[in-house]
Amino acid sequence: MKLAKVKLADGSRRGAMVQGDSVVLLDFNQLENVRTLADVLHSKDPAGLCKFLVETSSEPLPLDQVTFLAPIDRQEVWAAGVTYKRSQIARMEESESGASHYDKVYSAARPELFFKGTASRVSGPGEPVRVRKDSNWSVPEPEFTLVLNPAMQIVGYTIGNDMSARDIEGENPLYLPQAKVYRQCCGLGPVVLLATQPLDLAATTINVKIARGDREVFRGETSLAQLNRKLPELAEWLGKENEFPTGAFLLTGTGIIPPDDFTLENGDSVAIEIAGIGTLVNPVVKD
Ligand code: DO4
Ligand code: MG
Structure with missing residues (x-):
């Protein structure tokens, strides 16, 4: 079952x-x-509750009559890093001083969580995701994302885009929060x-797939294999010595990184598709 938050033509916001x-x-x-x-x-029992909550007085609406919103309320958003070989290699190449940290964390028992x-700071489908003005090397990170309840149980999955400034992160690992956390730094959705x-x-x-005008400038693919x-291990580490009374989203890291000469530009469009979930499309802004 797929759940969403949607905006209707009259501007009202609804669960669906x-x-x-x-x-x-x-x-x-x-x-x-x-x-x-x-x-x-x-x-x-989210599925049972949804069946109970169905609004019987309304007809089902065609998808194009609603706007999908980010499926988040008051949850915190966290992310795991260096969980795919591709990410380990790319981070080691981008950071002279941090290479050994990325190397070690890939196989360490404790994952990188930030x-x-x-x-x-989250953008829903169709809303802009941002490249920092002080970054000249930024990429989207397409990530399978866990939806966690306050007991840290995995209750659902969605699509996440962990927008990242690779130059800022690569300059010094201590700059990670600035490379990763800023306005419109994360896309979530659509369901x-x-x-x-x-x-x-x-x-x-x-x-x-990243489009620039009508040109495709990058495409990449990976799988959860x-x-x-x-996945439960990542959720368990996040929950250690921590509390999430409003639940959490946990992006599980990227296995797709564009080549080093690629950076996002203002006006690009990023489409992330995860089998079984859907496609999250966001325009990119840098202004
Ligand atoms: O340590 C840097 C961040 C890694 C990350 O975001 C990823 O691998 O997806
Ligand atoms: Mg990431």
């Missing part, structure tokens, strides 16, 4: 279930303790796929 080519609205006024998509995701942002079925890692492919960590 996506079924094929249509969107079924949910009525969040039926239960006192369910007001947001996060309340549904954090409930004991704070990526708050809902205020949350409930984690009710076991994942087929090899079939969960992650594709990115290339991920060097187990």
